[in-house]
Amino acid sequence: MPVEVLQGSVHARTQVFAADTIDAMMIRMPDGAEPHLDFVETAINVRYAETDRMGIVYYSNYLVWFEVGRVAWCKAKGFHYAEMESRDGRFLMVAEASCRYKAPAHFEDDLVVRTALAKATDRVIRYRYEVCRRNTGQLLATGQSAHVVTDQNYRPSRLPDRYRGYFSLPPRRVPVTIGD
Amino acid sequence: MPVEVLQGSVHARTQVFAADTIDAMMIRMPDGAEPHLDFVETAINVRYAETDRMGIVYYSNYLVWFEVGRVAWCKAKGFHYAEMESRDGRFLMVAEASCRYKAPAHFEDDLVVRTALAKATDRVIRYRYEVCRRNTGQLLATGQSAHVVTDQNYRPSRLPDRYRGYFSLPPRRVPVTIGD
Amino acid sequence: MPVEVLQGSVHARTQVFAADTIDAMMIRMPDGAEPHLDFVETAINVRYAETDRMGIVYYSNYLVWFEVGRVAWCKAKGFHYAEMESRDGRFLMVAEASCRYKAPAHFEDDLVVRTALAKATDRVIRYRYEVCRRNTGQLLATGQSAHVVTDQNYRPSRLPDRYRGYFSLPPRRVPVTIGD
C-alpha cells in the first residue's frame, strides 16, 4: 500500500487506503427500486458561475449540489457535518460518485436537491440524490455517492457512537460484565 | 416529453430529451477488462483552487479533469472539440458520469489524466478515464462518462460524417443507385 | 481594435471592445464614504466545495458570491437578470472586479452578501458588495465590480428603456414634435 507522509507538515497525513481496501468495503448497491428512501430537500437557485458555454449547468456542479444536499441532510438529522470533522475528527471521504443527467438546468432555475441515506454501516455511508425543478417536480438528474469514514489522518475509521443514530444504526452493544 | 422554450431568447432552446430516450440509447458498459483501450495522456498540475479543507482535491474536480482529458483526446485524434460545436453545431452532451476515488491528490501534485474511447456509435459516445501520479504511476481514480450527440438545439442528432473516423466508426454507407 | 469572428459559429461573436474603449467609459469610483447606498441582502451558506486546503473559503469564490448578490439585487428591484439576457439581448459584461478580504469564512458559515448599485449610466453599471456574518454582522470582505452594457454580440450597447428605472435612471427624453 502506497504511503505518503509529509514530515512535519501542518497538513500532515498518511495516504489513505489502498484501492483494494475500498473495493473490499464497498457493497454494490442494487439497481432496483428503493421505495422507502427518506429524502431531505434543499433549495438551489442556479448561479451564473455554474453554467457553461452550452448555456446549461456544467456537469461537475451536480456533485457540488449533492454535497450541499448531504450537508442539509445532516442538519435535518440533527447535526452539523462541519462539527463531525472539527470536533470528532471524523471525515466522510468520497470513494465513489455518479450522476445521470436527464434534462439540463439553466441559470436562475429554482431547483430542489433531494438527498437520502441509501445504506450505512459505521464504516461506509451511501447516499442517493435527485435534482428536480421546484415548481414542476421534473426530474433533471439522479445520483449516488459512497463515503468511507476516516480519521483525521484519512485512515479508515468508524462513526463515533453519538452519530450512529443519525445514520439509523443501532446503539453499539456494550460488553456486559456479569457477576463481579 | 417536457419541453421548455424560451421565446425569442438569444439562448433559445428546446429542452433536450426525455429521460426515457436517453435510457433507451444507453447501452450498459460491461464491467470486465478492456485491454485494448487506447489512452491519450494529458498532464495536470493540481491547483490550489481545486483543494478543499480536507487538504485534498475536492471530488467534483475530477469531472473537470475528465473534460480536460476529452479535449486532449480530440486533439490527439486530429480535431478540436470547440470546432465541432462552433463549426458543425454538434454537442457531446453529458448523460452519465462517474468516478471512483482510490487515493487522494494534493496541491501541486503532478498528475496524468488518461482518456480512452470506450464505445461509440454516431449517437452515443462513451469514454473511460484514469487519473495517475506522473512519477510513480499510482492510480488515484478511475471514471467514465457517456455523451449523447445533439444538435445546437440540444436535440439528439448524429456525428457529422467527417468525425466518424475520429471515433473509429466506418464511413457511412452511401446508397448506390445501379443503372440510371 | 482586435476583432475575432468565428464564421458560421453557433457561438458567433465579434470580440467586444478595445481596452481603451472600456477605459474611456470607466469613471473612477471615489474612495470616500457612500452613505446612501441601498443594499440588498442575500444569504449564503458556505459550501465545502468553496473551501481550500487552508480550511477557509478560496478567494475567487467571493466573486461568485458577488454575482449571486447581483442576481438577488435584480430580483429585489423587480426583474430577472436571466431575462435581460434572454429576452432583451443585453448583457452586463464584467469590466472590473475587486475584493478586499478582511477575515476568513469557513465551511457551513452563514453569511450575508450585501449588494448595492454604486453608479449607473445606461452604458456602465457599478456595484458595491459587503460580505458579513449573518449572526454577528462581522464584515468579512468588501468588493466592487463594473459592468459594460453590451448587445448579444458583446458590443457596447445601452440599457433597454424599460430597465432604466430599475437602475434609478430617469426615463429617456422622447423628442417632442410641436405643431403638426
Added chain:
Amino acid sequence: MPVEVLQGSVHARTQVFAADTIDAMMIRMPDGAEPHLDFVETAINVRYAETDRMGIVYYSNYLVWFEVGRVAWCKAKGFHYAEMESRDGRFLMVAEASCRYKAPAHFEDDLVVRTALAKATDRVIRYRYEVCRRNTGQLLATGQSAHVVTDQNYRPSRLPDRYRGYFSLPPRRVPVTIGD
C-alpha cells in the same frame, strides 16, 4: 478584534486579523508604470468548465489563473509554494485581489498568464498579472493581488529567512557580538 476559536478542532485556528491591521499593513501600490517587472509566464488552455453561458470565461476564473501564475512564479524562483505551507508553516493569505477585463477568452484558447512580484516586505507581498493570448500577445486582462504572510494559525507573521532571497529581500542582519 474578533476572535473565533474552534476548540479541539482538527482545523483549529484563531481568526486572523482585524481589518484595521491589514489596512495598516497595506501600502497602496502606485498606478504608474512599473517598467522593471520581471514576469514569469505560464500556459493556460481554457477549460470548458471555465466558460459560462455568455460563451466566454467566467470572471472569477481569472483569480484562479492568477494563483496558477503565483505557483509558477514560485517554481521559477526556485521553491514550491506547497512546501512553504507544509514545511515552513507560512501562508500567503490573500488580502486583496482585483482584475480588469479587457477582452474575453473562449474555450480552448491558448493563453499565457504573466506573473510578477510588484512589491515585497517580509510581511506583505504584492503580485501583478497579465493574461494574454499566446499567439498574438493580445492583452485580455490585468490584475493584482496582495498577500499577508501568516503562520499556520493564520496570524500575521514573517517570511522565513530562507525565502527572503526569492522575494528579492536582502538577508536579515544578524546582530554581531563583538569581543567575547
